[in-house]
Amino acid sequence: MSVAHEAGPAPAEAGRSDLVVIDRLTKGFGGLTAVDGVSIRVPETSIYGILGPNGAGKTTVLNMISGFIAPDSGDISVAGTRITGLAPYRVARQGIARTYQNIRLFPGMTVLETVMAGAYGRRSSSILGAILLSPAERRERRATAERAAELLDRVGVRGRHSALAETLSYGDQRRVEIARALATDPRLLLLDEPTAGMNDAESEEVGRLLVGLRDAGLTLILIEHNMRLVEEFCQRVSVMNSGALLAEGTPTWCLDQEDVKEAYFGKRSDAARIATLRRARRGHGGE
Ligand SMILES: Nc1ncnc2c1ncn2[C@@H]1O[C@H](COP(=O)(O)OP(=O)(O)OP(=O)(O)O)[C@@H](O)[C@H]1O
Structure with a gap:
């Protein structure tokens, strides 16, 4: 199957190197090819979207990058x-x-403990020190707690640090997950539908948070169904359908490709997404 590529890099990306290079990645489950020879290059310090209708293979790609699933072939x-x-x-x-x-x-676990747990792999004090609660261990715990509180502030969860994480609203739980991921001090952050279940204002806030993270030097890959958000915040996207790549380029360009429109518009079950897509296009001077 041919992939539509927008000619050349977008101006904002010109000269920037690729942090992530995915080469002909393939994964099958039984008789189903969930990801079929997908190649993607993600520029460093950018927000990159992976789009596509239900079952397109997006989460499987993320699972292969993060090591949860081993690919049948291809390289990352x-x-x-x-x-x-x-x-x-x-x-x-x-x-x-x-x-x-x-x-x-x-x-x-409380909200603060949840985010502190994310920093666990970065700890430097010894296991014995931890058991005996040595001064070094206490200092490290204090520093970890302070950093976790800062991260919670950054993602917009304030004042509920002692609450059990599972008692927070759905939107706040998603933010806590982002803070926990940030506590590992990553350079690449993979987000699977970070705004699912959020209203427009909350989604917009998350979008701005992601821009702040990118501006601080992170590279982000997200799976996102809210096309308005994708057009506003992603520099480039890949659109998948039935395991294969349909298009790669800037969001506006990709969403205008016939194959992409058909992948979304061709299904009755995607009526809600069509409405979202149309709203987003109007918001950007289309239709
Ligand atoms: N562990 C698995 N075992 C069997 N089939 C799987 C497994 N994981 C995913 N699949 C199948 O692979 C295909 C791609 O799934 P995937 O979750 O990657 O799609 P997606 O694009 O993320 O979809 P959605 O937007 O609905 O989350 C689907 O048909 C799914 O049912």
């Missing part, structure tokens, strides 16, 4: 290091963190 490298098929903890050590489509918070 980040900052020049090949990470294909590495276990999730080894991928995390490369500075790659993620959030999940279905929120995964630890039951029974």
